[in-house]
Amino acid sequence: MKLSDFDFDLPDGLIATRPARPRTAARLLVATPDTMTDATVSDLGDWLRPGDRLVLNDTRVIPARLDGLRHRSGEAGETVARIEVTLLQPTPEGHWSALLKPLKKVRDGEEIVFGDALRATVTGRAEGQAILSFNLTGDAFDATLNSVGAMPLPPYIAALRPADEADRTDYQTAWAKHTGAVAAPTASLHFDAALLDRLAAKGVQFTHVTLHVGAGTFLPVKVDDIAEHRMHSEWGQVTPQAAEEINATRAAGGRIIPVGTTALRLIETAATERGVQPWEGPTDIFITPGFRFRAADALMTNFHLPKSTLMMLVSALMGRQRIRDIYEHAISSRYRFFSYGDASLLLPQGAD
Known part of the structure; x- marks a missing residue:
């Protein structure tokens, strides 16, 4: 596969420089293999079932x-x-x-x-x-x-404005705990305590894992043949409790839905044929079309950079042509892109 397979034209005006307020007011594009529905993050519970489990990355961003x-x-x-x-x-x-x-x-x-x-x-x-x-x-x-220190905003935001005091809150998740990231797990920025409470009341469960997101997440892919690309390494941990919760949910028929590509990459690193295992260490997992997912059933994520490794990941989950269709809809419907932008809920075949 070529790098150009994951390219698309994005109007500059769709790059978000501030988050939606409140956080849950961000738009949410819910996509299955056959349908697309425009919603908001506050509606997320309408698409989740009792017994589903959201996997949350609890890393804390430092003012790096x-x-x-x-x-x-x-x-x-x-x-x-x-x-x-x-x-x-x-x-x-x-x-x-x-x-x-x-x-x-x-x-x-x-x-x-x-x-x-x-x-x-x-x-x-x-x-x-x-x-x-x-x-x-x-x-x-x-x-x-x-x-x-100041919050380390992504280059495409920092080029448009400097970090300020608001970013200390905006660029941190509601459940941030373990210090060590220099970039936020941005899909998680859409949640607040009230939304978490509503989801819990519906029977949705939560598991926390830790992946310290590094600045390498913004590095461009510089090779035309993506098989030659080498991922940056990031430290992560899946505790025995987290592994047990994920495996129990899967055994009971619930869906495992990571919030963000960082949580997805981590649990797929820890996944084996016998389920997700406790795991700790650096991961440089590179997920491209053809990858066999063993832990994640679906994904909540933001809209990503053209020709990025994250575009390759979502293409692996939904299929290259389906992701092209989803992104064309997002652009024509004026969804906001990247770290402070809107979100998608990707439900591949069998997860919807």
Whole structure:
């Protein structure tokens, strides 16, 4: 399969830069192999059954965007350069890998200063990333990062506006718990406590898993033959309790519906012929047409970038031509796209 098989034209005006308010007011396109229905997220319960189980990613996004200064003394005096930093993930040694812009303006061993309390030393670099050693660790680091950092909005939003205080709430799910993501599981942003309560009252059940979404989720596919693409790796965990809940629901005839591609990728990583197993570690699972789903029966997700790995994933679930039809309907009906955009509920053959 070629990268061009997953391309489409998207008008710029359909890229959402702010979420719907309230969250559940976002539109919801419910698609089966034969039908498409325009609804809203607040109507989600109309499409779910008692005994269904939503799988929710409980990762918490950190304010990973930092603006710092690099000071350097020389014969001409001191020079100062502004350095943009996006934290990616902690290293086993207790440092952080990060994207620096511009990376070439910082030498190994130099310090970047972020306000009065936070500093980082560049200890090395590899594959376009820098390794940073901060002067603070633990709770002190977390508290200071929350004070000086900004939410790491996706590039297609950050190009249109800077992150602000509203994003600290908007770009975080209602059930965020385990700190470690630098991008949100965006389909989950449509839920609030009231919707969760209504679904629970109907008999819908919930299972929490953790996948720390990395900045690699926004990296473009650069090969024409998608079989040559290598996915970025992200850390995830399916606890014994989560695996047991998913398997029990499937045994009872309920549907397993991940909310978001991150939750889907994680449970498919943990899936075996004997059901979903407890699992922990990095996953680089790449789901393309022809993939055999062993855990997920359906998917709630947003509308994705052209030629992205997520377009390949939803095409694997629904079929390439069906996804083309769904996206054509979404564009003609002016659905809002990407992280702060509207949602779809994809119900493949047998799940509707």
